[in-house]
Amino acid sequence: MSDTFNLINNIQNGCSRVQKKHFVKNETITTYIQKRNQICIMIVGTADLIRYDLNGNKDIVDKFNETDIFGEAFYPVHTNNELTVIATSNCDVLFLQHDDIYKKCKANCKFHNTLSSSILQLTLKNSVHQNMRIEVLSKRTIREKLLTYFSILSSKDFSKSFTLPFTLTNLADYLSVDRSAMMRELKNLAAEGFISKSGNKIKLLYK
């Protein structure tokens, strides 16, 4: 964690090519419309990646926190829908072009030497997170999705008890299931003695 913090400090001591911008809550940070190899790093704050589909429905595709790396460079080019990153709190965000990473501004610029290393580490962290999400989403029932996600949170916290990093409404979005069906399944899991739940604190009761 402090490791990532150091990375970001290094990045911030950067050269002119990298811009840091501030956003207030509800401002648009960036859109993923055309290919331009944009990479963004969240320094402070939180944001949502939103899709408006053809019917105008809003859909939260991803959520970003401090030290998260995002941007259109990570997304397939896509017709039919527009992706927008909206600040959900006041934010500081770094912007860079993929190419900037390797075009050094001057020989042995300390910034550039650490930048590529930092970006790779953040990208790997991102990849680990994506694979976790794929594992959860690829379960076929709501019950399995919940238990898989809970088991990951539990091993992250080294504890059978943990607090969900979401509201229950957002958890349903994250798992891509109907909220009411998820609530029903949470109730069933509690009734059958697999978990206990109070608000968004969960305790695993098995094994």
Add this chain to the structure above:
Amino acid sequence: MSDTFNLINNIQNGCSRVQKKHFVKNETITTYIQKRNQICIMIVGTADLIRYDLNGNKDIVDKFNETDIFGEAFYPVHTNNELTVIATSNCDVLFLQHDDIYKKCKANCKFHNTLSSSILQLTLKNSVHQNMRIEVLSKRTIREKLLTYFSILSSKDFSKSFTLPFTLTNLADYLSVDRSAMMRELKNLAAEGFISKSGNKIKLLYK
């Protein structure tokens, strides 16, 4: 595509830290058991990432092709299940440790200068692919999963007609749905005039 090929050629002219190994079909390439920051790059051949769950059921978690980057560095540490990469054809694979990328073997080693750039590009490509998969998996019905996946394949090929890169059995795995239910839905989509299908060639008939 030839871009990626160049990257890999650069990597192959590498220094002693990076090993290239050959595997025959059905051999185990690596396992994701403990954290050791291993990164692998598929030079030639194909492989499956397999999970054996507690009941001993085999589950194809991911499929790797030429220029794909994989390894335990991309995966969350996980109790309960063991991930194994098995060659599905004869393979050449590069192995490196994450740390090797930045510990230079000698000053200005040409290999090390291109390595980090190459790895980042491969990792970004991987990330784009993962996000595409998340988008598909997060659709709630089999119909939407199929149409989303087809639309992505269609825009990749710049054509309403394309060949699935899978058998239909593997497609069902990839979409994480029951195979027979998927077949039923494919039949419905054809009956309702959304697609036409012959073997694993699909043609989109709408818009």
Add this chain to the structure above:
DNA sequence: TTGAAATAGTTGCAATTGCAACAGAAAGTT
């Protein structure tokens, strides 16, 4: 070439899920 294995295709039925439509609680705003 012939048998075995993998893949494709089909269907009935039961279980799960999404949807719609609520009411109450909590949080945020003016």
Add this chain to the structure above:
DNA sequence: AACTTTCTGTTGCAATTGCAACTATTTCAA
């Protein structure tokens, strides 16, 4: 403090899905 919005919790019902159990076809290997 009053109002609005978001979140939680619940239920009936219809639609979708998974499961089981087949047969037919294709692919592969001995």
